[in-house]
Amino acid sequence: MVKISIQEAKEKIAAIFMEVGVNREEASIIADMLVEADQRGVHSHGILCTARYVKLIKEGKMIPNMSVKVVKDNGTVAVWDGNHSSGQILGYRSMEEAIKKAKEHGIGVVCVKGxxxxxxxxYYAQMxxxxxxxxxxxxxxxxTMAPWGGCEKVIGNNPVSVAAPARNEVSPVLDMAMTVVANGKVSNMKRQGATEIPEGWGLDRDGLPTTSMKDYYTIPPMAGYKGWGMAVMVDILAGVLFxxxxxxxxxxxxxxxxxxMIAMDISAFNDEEKYYNDIDARINELKSSKKAKNSNGILMPGEIEANKFAASQASGLVEVLPENLEMVNAIAREMAMEPIAVIE
Incomplete structure (x- = not known):
């Protein structure tokens, strides 16, 4: 791992996107989201994605500035056609709209296709x-995933994130794919020259477990048939439904x-003060329960990422994989821009 300046990374990545036609505001939002993923230790979704997005824009597969058609809107629920705009901008704007709807109706749901x-x-759940x-x-x-009992890739890893606010305790944030790991983690390992992957991470083309990068074809669902079932239901809720x-x-x-994107206003369900007292008490109860032998402690979902983000913010630096940084800097050099400097 190498460390780079958060501010420099955001400014230079935003400049790269502006060079391919993204407006300043959207370029800054995308850069912020990519760098923050690395700050949280989610390197499969961090600055690594810069090269992919630039390529998609150049190929005409990603519209550089958001273009949305409102298909349906009944006040509480909206469906947008994103017209192949940036997924990160669509996610950002749709959660903004869901929050706005929740303030008025108690709950807001915005669905985006295309x-x-x-x-x-x-990032969106935390908004x-x-x-x-x-x-x-x-x-x-x-x-990217084969069904439980199958060997053909027919479904995505279909991620889900849920974030709930707490006042005095760590705020829980769940962010998980329906596969054992995100496909990007295996891709990172391949770029690093790994010839083996951890046991349980891969299946070959016959649907049999493998640890060989050469034989790797797909990632199995997390928790076996349960992950497969969850992936199917996300396919329906976040796809087929609209x-x-x-x-x-x-x-x-x-x-x-x-x-x-779904936002739920706590005051529509409960007295806010009671909610915050109850969630703090519940988190404290869970974290203070009896530890397993040799345990280093009980963590809330997202607590490791929150600690990494806080440390990164405090230092002004973010850790990134050197090969991911080189991919960004290669683009910068092609555009006659100054590359992002390594601080440590």
């Missing part, structure tokens, strides 16, 4: 969390992935 790669879903709401984000993706892309239809050159 999107693009939307990155780490935690609602920071607004004092419970945020949920669900998304479909192109085929006509969004699923499986191969969610590829960049097809319909594209789809997303569902």
């Amino acid at each position: 999107a693009n790669h939307f990155g780490a879903l935690a 609602a969390q920071r607004a004092g709401m419970i945020g949920t984000a669900l998304g479909t993706g192109d085929s 006509g969004g892309g699923t499986g191969d239809r969610a590829k960049d050159f097809a319909d594209g992935p789809s997303i569902m």
Whole structure:
């Protein structure tokens, strides 16, 4: 790992996107989201994605500035056609709209079809969390996983994120794919020259477990048939329900992935003071329960990422994989821009 300046990374990545036609505001939002993913230790969704997005824009598969058609809107629920705009901008704007609807109606739901790669879903769920709401984000993706009992890639890893605000305790943030690990982690290992992958991470073309990178074909569902079942239901909720892309239809050159953003205003469900007292008490109760032998402690969902982010913010530096930084800097050099400097 190497360390780079958060501010420099955001400024230079934003400049790269502006060079390919993205307006300043959207370029800054995308850069912020990519760098924040690395700050949280989610390197499969961080600055690594810069090269992919630039390529998609150049190929005409990602519209550089958001273009949305409102298909339906009944006040509480809206469906947008994203017209293959940036998935991260569509996610950002749709959660903004869901929060706005929740303030008025208690709950807001915005579904987006015709999107693009939307990155780490935690960012969107935390937008609602920071607004004092419970945020949920669900998304479909192109085929990266075989069904439980199958060997053909027919469904995405279909991630889900839920973030709930707490006052005095760590605010829980769940962000998980329905596969054992995100496909990007295996891709990172391959770029690093790994010839083996951890046991349980891979299946070959016959659907049999493998640890060989050479034989690796797909990632199995997390928790076996349960992960497969969850992936199917996310396909329905975040895709089929409103006509969004699923499986191969969610590829960049097809319909594209789809997303569902949900914001829930706590005051519509409970007295806010009681909620905050209760959630702090419950988190404290869980974390102070008896530890397993040799345990280093009980962590809330997202607590490791929150600690990494806090440390990164305090230092002004973010750790990134050197090969991911080189991919960004290669683009910068092609554009006659100064590369991002390594601090440590």
